[in-house]
Amino acid sequence: MNYQWYPGHMTKARRMMQEDIKLIDLVIELLDARVPFSSRNPDIDKMGRDKARLILLNKSDLADEKSNEAWVAFFEAKGYCVRKINSRSGAGLKSINAAVLEACHEKIERDKRKGIKNRPVRAMVVGIPNVGKSTFINAYAGKACAKTGNKPGVTKGKQWIRLNKGLELLDTPGILWPKFEDQSVGMRLAMIGSIKDEILNTDELALNLIRFLMEHYPGRLTERYGCEETAQEALTVYEEIARRRGCIKKGQELDYTKTGMLLLDDFRSGKIGRITLELPKGETEEQ
Structure with a gap:
């Protein structure tokens, strides 16, 4: 079967992200550790090519550890800052602050040279539906500051969330791309639950x-x-x-x-x- 799902609110979300990404310093991209390639939205690379990048392999407890390490090495070789996390249990979240500073090192040093001090890093949290963005934000912030759900498409609008004096997060709806050129990508996303079961x-x-x-x-x-x-x-x-x-x-x-x-x-x-x-x-x- 063909795996396609692109509701209207995702088109709107994509336009919104294109505008909002101008305001941020860092793109925090959540991937599902079981399908790191398939759960990447190629639009994010295009929109965030001039921004600092942090990749979080979420649900790493569900993926086998040897494969987790292989993916960390893969993305690090491409120049990304990478961390393995489990948003539900909180595993790996203590490493995020250091990862943000690492990913934004050039931006922070640039601000210092310009005499800008203590300006918070503004980050956009992105990811496809059901990858666990809202659960991550809630766990990272230590409080229920973003609506969560176990079905794709719960987050419909953007939210700015101030975590501390050094970091502000912009939550965004999960978006898929309009067409899967490789149907095996759609199949894997369907397996992990990023496409609604009702249409499968x-x-x-x-x-x-x-x-x-x-x-x-x-x-x-x-x-x-x-x-x-x-x-x-x-x-x-x-x-x-x-x-x-x-x-x-x-x-x-x-x-x-x-x-x-x-x-x-x-x-x-x-x-x-x-x-x-x-x-x-x-x-x-x-x-």
Whole structure:
């Protein structure tokens, strides 16, 4: 299936960001650590090319650690300041202040030469829907200062948030790009929940996830569901999971939709283990 989702409010948000980015010093970009490439919006690089950059690999607790380190090295090699965080638990958040100073070192030194002292760094927090921006801001600020939700598209308008005398944050709605040139990018975003489940073919998505896990994380499905993976087709494994989890309709018919949502929910919550869906090019062939 084709993965497309570009509601009208995202077009408005993009125009708003183009104006607001003129006001800020630093772009803080949240990526999902399970899909750092797929969860990057190429528009951000274009709009923020003259700004200091800080990349936060959020939900790093859900991605496998070896892959996390590979992505940190990848982005650092490109000149970005990078940190691994988990906004929900607060892991890694204590390193953000130092990271902001590191990313904005040139700006701060430039201000000093001009005799400008104690001007706060103004940062824009950006990221695609459901990447955890509002949860990050709330956790970083230590209070519920941005509305949060577990569905994409909760943040609709911009908010300036003063964290301390040295830093102000501009929250922005999550935006996707109008067209996925690579449909595998759309598929990965659908797997992590950045595209609304209501418009997806859950069966196809779940089958693709099963195929990926059997190839790259063998044994995880057996460990979680007790199903046989060896020499099995993805559909056979899918059906076995349905039986073992009691996803049965009247007449003993398998409930594929219920099984698919169960599988996706287990993946998204980390119940199948720490899984990364893609690695930097050069580390391995793109998955």
